[in-house]
Amino acid sequence: MALIQGIPGEFGPQPWGEAILRNGELLLLRITRRPPNHEVRLPGLATTPRHVVEDGTGRALTWRHDGDDLLVRLPESTERAVVRVSLEGKLRIVPPDTVTANADGVWDLTPAGTTAHLVARRSADVAVRVFGEATGEIELANQSLPIHHLGRTIGPFQVPAGLVVPLTLPPGVRRVLVAPVGTVLASIHACGSAGELVVRVTNFGRTVAQGEVELALPTGICRWTFEELEPGGSTGWTAAINGRPGVYVLEARLDAGRRSASSPYSIHL
Structure with missing residues (x-):
């Protein structure tokens, strides 16, 4: 089966x-x-x-x-x-672009076009955070919601377990984070300046979040704290990265309660 x-x-x-x-x-x-x-x-x-x-x-x-x-x-x-x-x-x-959520129920997508397909491990209400220059609506699992503010999450969307569901995006979206409502998620992003990256924390929950973030880099460890991160909001910090040439897989360690999650990021120096 x-x-x-x-x-x-x-x-x-x-x-x-x-x-x-x-x-x-x-x-x-x-x-x-x-x-x-x-x-x-x-x-x-x-x-x-x-x-x-x-x-x-x-x-x-x-x-x-x-x-x-x-x-x-x-x-x-x-x-x-x-x-x-x-x-x-x-x-x-099962379409070739289908992506299954990770162990935390999170999807981290770099869409090749305006459509992707998702599979949830468990039924959940999820929210979406998009990055890029986009206006219009997000459609997920046959539910549509408008993008009011690119800096905030959009949702909730009801996603069933084990069923392929389409995600439709407006043009201009470079990256998409999808996480269960209640999650506080740390993610790493490219920066406009060479040798730098951005660590972001997004609150997919319904209550204010606070916590600490730690990122191990080739040259040392960076640490940040945040307080009063409102539901749907994000905060972030810029970090310089350098080291020997090669591919590095980075993942921020987040401590923001039991629903803390993080998404790995690969960077080539």
């Missing part, structure tokens, strides 16, 4: 050929480029297969799930093959 519930849709071109939907509950896998290991992978199939057989002969084929991907073992042959996958219900897929 697939791990998460997908959304209605169809598959795009695959490295081995194409997946064609027939009658809503039948997939035809046309194999035009047979993989060397004779195994094809169909990524993001959220509907459980009922039967997987070779077209024409009706011979049952070995298949398994790898997460939300379907893997089918092809018969030993040099000829092109067609595989019939009968589904237990209507086709539902």
Whole structure:
């Protein structure tokens, strides 16, 4: 059984050929480029297969799930093959841009366009914080709310557990943080000046927050404190960073109560 519930849709071109939907509950896998290991992978199939057989002969084929991907073992042959996958219900897929929340229930996204897809580990009311130059509305899980102020969170949105939900953003959004209501989240951001970064704390809760932030850098540790951070608000500090060339993964340690969370950030020096 697939791990998460997908959304209605169809598959795009695959490295081995194409997946064609027939009658809503039948997939035809046309194999035009047979993989060397004779195994094809169909990524993001959220509907459980009922039967997987070779077209024409009706011979049952070995298949398994790898997460939300379907893997089918092809018969030993040099000829092109067609595989019939009968589904237990209507086709539902997990889009390639789907992101699952981390252990704290947080998503940290750098959207490639204006649409992304999210999966929550647990049902929750969440809020959204966007960064960039954007106006308009945020739509999440078929709920829409306007962006009144870029410096504040937007929400709440109700997100179900284990179900792929679309997130639609206006143009101009560079980064998105989504967190359960009640979370106080530390995040790290690029700065306009070379050799600097910004540490931000955002209060996704409904009450005033206070606490301490610590960030370990290649050259030492920075510490800050904050008080009276109002619900929906953010505060931040600039830190200089230098060191040997390389890629560094940084994560601020936040102490702001039991709902404290942080999001890692990679930087190249």
